[in-house]
Amino acid sequence: MRHVLVALVQDEPGMLARMGNLFARRGYNVESFTAGASELPGLTRITIVVEGQSTALDQVAKQFRKLIGAVKVADVTADAEQLAHEMLLVKVGVTAKTRQEVVSLADLFKARIVDVSTTTLLLEATGEPDKLDKLLEVLRPFGIKEQARTGAVFMSRGAKVLNQRPGVASDRKYLAE
Amino acid sequence: MKYTGAEVLWECLVREGVDVIWGYPGGAAIPMFDALGKYPQIHHVLVRHEQAAAHAADGYARATGKVGVCVATSGPGATNLVTGIATAIMDSVPIVALTAQVADSVIGTDAFQEINITGITLPITKHNYLVRQGRDLARILREAFFLARTGRPGPVLVDLPRDILTASCEFHYPERVSRPGYRPVVRSAPYQIQRAAQLIADAKRPVVLAGHGIHVATAWEELRLFAERINAPVVSTLLGLSALSADHPLCLGMGGMHGVAWANLAVQNADLLIALGMRMDDRFTGSLPHFAPQAKLLHVDIDPAEIGKRVPAYQPMVGDVRFVLEALTAALPELDHRDWLAQIETFRERHPLEIHGQGPLPPQEVIRALYQATGGEAVVVSDVGQHQMWVAQHYRFRRLNSFFTSGGLGTMGYSLPAALGVQVAHPKEPVWVVVGDGSFQMNLQEMATVAQERLPMKIVIMNNGYLGMVRQWQELFHGARYIGTPITGPDYVQLAASFGIPGRRVSTTAELPAAFAAAREQDGPYLLDCTVDGDENVYPMVRPGTSNADFMVDPRGRARES
Numbered sequence: 001m002r003h004v005l006v007a008l009v010q011d012e013p014g015m016l017a018r019m020g021n022l023f024a025r026r027g028y029n030v031e032s033f034t035a036g037a038s039e040l041p042g043l044t045r046i047t048i049v050v051e052g053q054s055t056a057l058d059q060v061a062k063q064f065r066k067l068i069g070a071v072k073v074a075d076v077t078a079d080a081e082q083l084a085h086e087m088l089l090v091k092v093g094v095t096a097k098t099r100q101e102v103v104s105l106a107d108l109f110k111a112r113i114v115d116v117s118t119t120t121l122l123l124e125a126t127g128e129p130d131k132l133d134k135l136l137e138v139l140r141p142f143g144i145k146e147q148a149r150t151g152a153v154f155m156s157r158g159a160k161v162l163n164q165r166p167g168v169a170s171d172r173k174y175l176a177e
Numbered sequence: 178m179k180y181t182g183a184e185v186l187w188e189c190l191v192r193e194g195v196d197v198i199w200g201y202p203g204g205a206a207i208p209m210f211d212a213l214g215k216y217p218q219i220h221h222v223l224v225r226h227e228q229a230a231a232h233a234a235d236g237y238a239r240a241t242g243k244v245g246v247c248v249a250t251s252g253p254g255a256t257n258l259v260t261g262i263a264t265a266i267m268d269s270v271p272i273v274a275l276t277a278q279v280a281d282s283v284i285g286t287d288a289f290q291e292i293n294i295t296g297i298t299l300p301i302t303k304h305n306y307l308v309r310q311g312r313d314l315a316r317i318l319r320e321a322f323f324l325a326r327t328g329r330p331g332p333v334l335v336d337l338p339r340d341i342l343t344a345s346c347e348f349h350y351p352e353r354v355s356r357p358g359y360r361p362v363v364r365s366a367p368y369q370i371q372r373a374a375q376l377i378a379d380a381k382r383p384v385v386l387a388g389h390g391i392h393v394a395t396a397w398e399e400l401r402l403f404a405e406r407i408n409a410p411v412v413s414t415l416l417g418l419s420a421l422s423a424d425h426p427l428c429l430g431m432g433g434m435h436g437v438a439w440a441n442l443a444v445q446n447a448d449l450l451i452a453l454g455m456r457m458d459d460r461f462t463g464s465l466p467h468f469a470p471q472a473k474l475l476h477v478d479i480d481p482a483e484i485g486k487r488v489p490a491y492q493p494m495v496g497d498v499r500f501v502l503e504a505l506t507a508a509l510p511e512l513d514h515r516d517w518l519a520q521i522e523t524f525r526e527r528h529p530l531e532i533h534g535q536g537p538l539p540p541q542e543v544i545r546a547l548y549q550a551t552g553g554e555a556v557v558v559s560d561v562g563q564h565q566m567w568v569a570q571h572y573r574f575r576r577l578n579s580f581f582t583s584g585g586l587g588t589m590g591y592s593l594p595a596a597l598g599v600q601v602a603h604p605k606e607p608v609w610v611v612v613g614d615g616s617f618q619m620n621l622q623e624m625a626t627v628a629q630e631r632l633p634m635k636i637v638i639m640n641n642g643y644l645g646m647v648r649q650w651q652e653l654f655h656g657a658r659y660i661g662t663p664i665t666g667p668d669y670v671q672l673a674a675s676f677g678i679p680g681r682r683v684s685t686t687a688e689l690p691a692a693f694a695a696a697r698e699q700d701g702p703y704l705l706d707c708t709v710d711g712d713e714n715v716y717p718m719v720r721p722g723t724s725n726a727d728f729m730v731d732p733r734g735r736a737r738e739s
Contacts, residue, residue, distance in 0.1 A: 010357070013307065014295060021300055062482035068304040068324060071358035 010069040032151025086152040093143030183212035183342040189318040199230035203250025205277035208342040225622040229594030231261020237598030252290030267585025271330035280340040303331030311346030328361030365496035374508040380449035383409040389416035390454010396499035423573035433461040435566040438528030445726040467724030533733035536710035544571040550693035560592035560616035563645035590619030614640040624676040641711040669706040680704030
C-alpha cells in the first residue's frame with residue numbers, strides 16, 4: 001500500500017543520508033521524496049511517498065522518529081483532509097498545426113505555457129498527482145520530449161498544523177503525559 | 178582564554194568526568210595526543226589495535242553505566258573501530274568514539290589516510306558528527322555524551338579534522354543540550370500501568386523476561402522486588418544474565434536457542450510474558466509462529482521501535498524499566514503462583530542440565546570449576562561461541578551485572594579487549610575472561626596491553642582446536658563436513674610468557690581446582706590454557722526454525738535414560 005510520511009527535520013549535514021539509509025535498509029521503493037524549507041527556521045519539511053506493507057512501514061516510521069534531528073514524523077496516509085500537490089514541467093513537441101490544440105489542452109488543465117519554440121511548448125502545471133497524470137496522458141499523442149515532476153507535498157486542510165500533531169500516528173498511544 | 182581545538186576536546190571530556198580512554202595515535206591524531214599531555218587526569222590506555230579500543234570502551238560502559246571513550250586516528254584507525262561500534266549499537270552500549278580526520282581544507286580529495294567515517298558509521302551509530310567549525314566543537318561533544326547515555330544508549334562518533342584541533346577557538350561548555358524532537362519517554366502513562374497491573378493480576382502462569390535493559394536501567398533491586406511481589410519466575414536473555422542472582426528461587430536462568438530446558442518450557446507454557454528491556458531477538462524466541470503460543474505479551478522498552486517489531490504486544494509500555502517496575506510493584510498486591518512454580522520444577526527435574534562428556538576434560542567442567550573457584554561472585558567477560566553458551570548455562574551468576582559479552586552482533590574477539598575496560602571498572606579484583614581458541618586468536622595482541630597496564634585479569638582459554646559453534650552446526654545440519662573449522666594455534670602458555678603473563682596448561686578435570694586456585698592467587702594477570710574435548714556440543718539446542726519447546730538434548734543423556 002502507498003504511504004505518505006511528512007516530517008520536520010533539523011537542517012544539518014547527513015540528514016538526507018540518514019533518511020535514505022532507513023528506507024534502503026528495508027528495501028522500500030520510495031516513489032517521491034521532497035525537501036524544502038518549512039515555516040520554522042532551521043527545520044526542513046520532508047514529504048516521502050513510499051510503497052510498502054503497513055506493518056513494516058510502521059517500523060520504518062518508528063525508526064525515522066528515532067533519528068537524531070527528526071523533530072516530527074507523521075504518517076498522514078489515513079488523513080482524508082490531506083491536500084497533496086505536485087508540480088510538473090513538460091516539454092511537448094508541436095507543429096504549426098498542433099500548437100493551438102496543445103494550448104487549449106493546457107488551458108483546460110490550468111497549465112501555464114512558460115516557453116515556446118518553433119517545435120516545442122513548455123508547460124508548467126500544478127495540482128493533484130492524478131490530475132497531472134491525466135494531463136500527461138492527453139499530451140502523449142503530441143509527443144512528450146521531456147518531463148520533470150517534483151513529487152507531491154502534503155498539507156492538511158483546516159486549522160491543524162503538522163508541528164502540533166502528536167508524532168507518528170501509531171506512536172500516539174505510546175506518548176506519555 | 179583561548180584554547181586549541183584539541184584542548185577544547187579534553188576540557189569537554191574532563192567536564193564529562195572522563196578519566197580513562199582507550200586509543201591509538203596516528204598522523205591526523207597527533208595534535209589531539211599532544212594536547213592530552215596537559216591533562217594528566219585522563220589516563221590513555223594504548224591498545225594494540227583500534228578494534229580493542231572500541232571494545233574496551235564498551236566493556237567499561239557496560240560495567241559502570243558511564244560513557245566509554247575510544248580514540249583513533251583517521252583512515253585505517255577509524256575503520257578499525259567499526260566492529261567495536263557495531264557491537265555497541267547492537268547491545269545498546271554508550272560509547273563515544275573520537276576519530277581524527279584529515280584537515281577540513283582537504284576533506285573530499287582522497288587525501289592520505291582520509292576516509293568518510295561518518296558515512297561508514299551512519300547505520301551503526303546512534304548519531305555521528307563531522308566537526309566543521311571550531312566553535313561547534315564543545316556543543317557537539319556535549320551532545321555526543323548526552324545522546325550516548327540517555328534514552329536507549331548507543332555509540333556516538335565525533336570526527337575531528339586536524340586543522341580544527343590545531344586552530345585556536347573560544348571555549349564555552351554548554352550547560353544544556355538542545356535537540357528538539359529528542360525526548361525519550363521515561364515514565365509510562367498511568368493508564369498503561371493500570372492496564373498492565375490488571376493483566377499481571379489476572380495471569381495464571383506469568384513469566385518475567387529480563388533483558389539487558391535491567392542492567393542499563395540499574396533496575397536489579399526493582400526486578401527482584403517485582404518478581405517477589407508477583408511470585409513469578411524470571412527467565413533471562415543472554416545479556417539479561419546476572420540481572421537477578423542465580424541463587425534466587427525465582428531465577429530460572431537463560432532461555433532461547435541454548436537456554437536451559439525448564440526456562441524455555443516455562444516461556445512456552447506461560448499465559449503472560451512480562452518482557453523487560455529485551456528486544457525479542459531471534460536467538461531468544463526461536464520460530465515466531467511457535468513462540469509462547471498461549472501467552473499475552475506485556476512489552477516494556479524505552480525504545481518504541483522495539484515494541485511490536487518481532488512479536489505483537491498485547492500491552493505496550495514505553496518507558497524506563499526501573500520506573501515501570503517501581504510503578505507496577507506499587508500497583509500490585511502479593512500474588513501466589515506456587516502451582517505454576519511447582520510445574521516448572523517438574524520441567525527442571527525432567528530435563529536437568531547435566532554433563533555427559535566422558536573425555537579427559539569436558540568443557541562444561543571448566544565453567545563449573547570457575548564457578549567453584551569464585552563462588553559465582555566473579556566478574557566474567559566471555560567471547561562468542563560454544564564457550565559463551567556454556568558460561569551462560571553452567572556459571573551461576575550470584576553477583577549483579579557481572580557478565581559481559583557480545584550478544585546482538587556476536588563479535589568474536591570481543592572478550593580480551595572488553596575486559597581491558599571491565600577491569601578498570603573493577604580495579605580491586607580480577608576479571609575472568611572466558612574465551613575459545615578461535616576467538617582468542619582474533620585479538621590476542623591485547624595481552625601486550627594487559628601486561629603494559631599490569632591488569633590482574635585471568636584468561637581462561639577453552640581450547641578445543643575448532644571453531645566450535647560452527648563445527649557443531651556442521652555436525653548437526655551439514656553432514657559433519659568440517660570445512661574451515663579445524664584451527665591450530667600457538668602454545669598459549671609460552672605465548673603468554675613472552676608477553677610477561679604467567680600461565681599453565683590444564684588437560685584433565687582433576688587438575689582444574691588447583692589450576693584455578695593458582696590463577697586466583699596470582700596478583701597479576703594469569704592464563705589458563707584448558708585443552709578441552711573437541712567434539713562436545715552445546716545442549717540443549719533448539720534447531721533453527723523450530724519451537725523452543727522442541728529442544729535437542731545430548732544424545733548420550735537420552736541413551737542413559739532409556
